[in-house]
Amino acid sequence: MVKLAKDVMSSPVLTVGPDTPLTDLNRMFVEDELHGAPVVGESGRMVGFVSTADLLRAVEEEHEQPSAARSYFHETLEFSGPDWASAPADFQDRLSRLCTSDVMQTTVFTVGEDATVAEVATLL
Structure with a gap:
């Protein structure tokens, strides 16, 4: 049996706006155990995607000494960020x-x- 995107995707999808502060975004990721979310503009159209990795890069870039940024990380079995x-x-x-x-x-x-998982994999 061929698996389709609808067989493996999460629903409902939690979205964020482009003006969401990173502190709020991180809180949402932790509370809802998410690793990413679509970014939707005022028109309701997707304008981007933000992930935990994007948050981590922001922490690294905003801190003058990248090695010291590790002290700001919180690690549990469910989340590291x-x-x-x-x-x-x-x-x-x-x-x-x-x-x-x-x-x-x-x-x-x-x-x-209705895209197949194989088709989705070619885009990643």
């Missing part, structure tokens, strides 16, 4: 001013729910 709550106030404030649109990927691929 920035721990905004324990970050110093100035660092947390800087990141709270960064939005999803600052770190999201704008080159995205979409497929219909």
Whole structure:
């Protein structure tokens, strides 16, 4: 039996807006156990995708000494990422001013729910 995208995709899909602060995005990722989310503009169209990796890159880029950024990470069996709550106030404030649109990927691929998993895999 051929598996289709609708057989493996998550539903409903939790989306974020391009103006979502990174602190809110991280909280959502942790609370909902997500590793990424589509970014949807005011028109309801997908304008990008943001992942945990994008958040981690933002932490690394915003910190002057990348090796010290590791102290801001929180690791559990479910999640490994920035721990905004324990970050110093100035660092947390800087990141709270960064939005999803600052770190999201704008080159995205979409497929219909009837695409085969093999077809989807060729796009990754």
